[in-house]
Amino acid sequence: MDLAKEVRVNAHAPYSGFKVGAALRSTSGRVHLGVNVENAAYPEGTCAEAGAIAAMIAAGDTEIAEIAVAGDAPEPVTPCGGCRQKIAEFAPKGVRVTMGTMTGEELVVPIEELIPWAFAKAQMEGG
Ligand code: THU
Numbered sequence: 001m002d003l004a005k006e007v008r009v010n011a012h013a014p015y016s017g018f019k020v021g022a023a024l025r026s027t028s029g030r031v032h033l034g035v036n037v038e039n040a041a042y043p044e045g046t047c048a049e050a051g052a053i054a055a056m057i058a059a060g061d062t063e064i065a066e067i068a069v070a071g072d073a074p075e076p077v078t079p080c081g082g083c084r085q086k087i088a089e090f091a092p093k094g095v096r097v098t099m100g101t102m103t104g105e106e107l108v109v110p111i112e113e114l115i116p117w118a119f120a121k122a123q124m125e126g127g
Helices: 002-008 048-058 081-090
Strands: 020-026 031-035 064-071 096-101 106-110
Touching: 002 020, 002 031, 002 064, 020 048, 031 048, 048 064, 048 081, 064 081
Parallel strands: 064 096
Antiparallel strands: 020 031, 020 064, 096 106
16 A cells, blocks of 8 residues: 555656545566556556556556555545456455545555456356
8 A cells, every 4th residue: 555655656647636545466466557547548548457457467467466456535435347347357256446635544455356247258158
């Protein structure tokens, strides 16, 4: 969470003004960081979680051990639906998603509670 808060300042969020930072630890023990990167063509913007996952994959790691997301909001910032699906691709059941505010409120939820019934590779088998 400390690293998510630290990297958050680098977010590119001139349109929403809402900076988000994400830090994930992969099972190798390494930490990968991401921030939201908005774009003048609004739908092209990407979330902090997506950035951290891209950094993890680029570094050669493939499994999330834990992930933290930080934003300056009155309540802990919860990942959007798309990012829940993205996290679930690399996080087995039980992986803790810690969501936080800049003032210290935290919410910790296992990934399977954030996205029950996530679409998964197994559903494409035999189809
Ligand atoms: N955002 C994230 O990066 N992660 C979240 O978990 C929630 C929302 C970003 C997307 C957009 O740049 C801004 O926050 C406002 O939605």
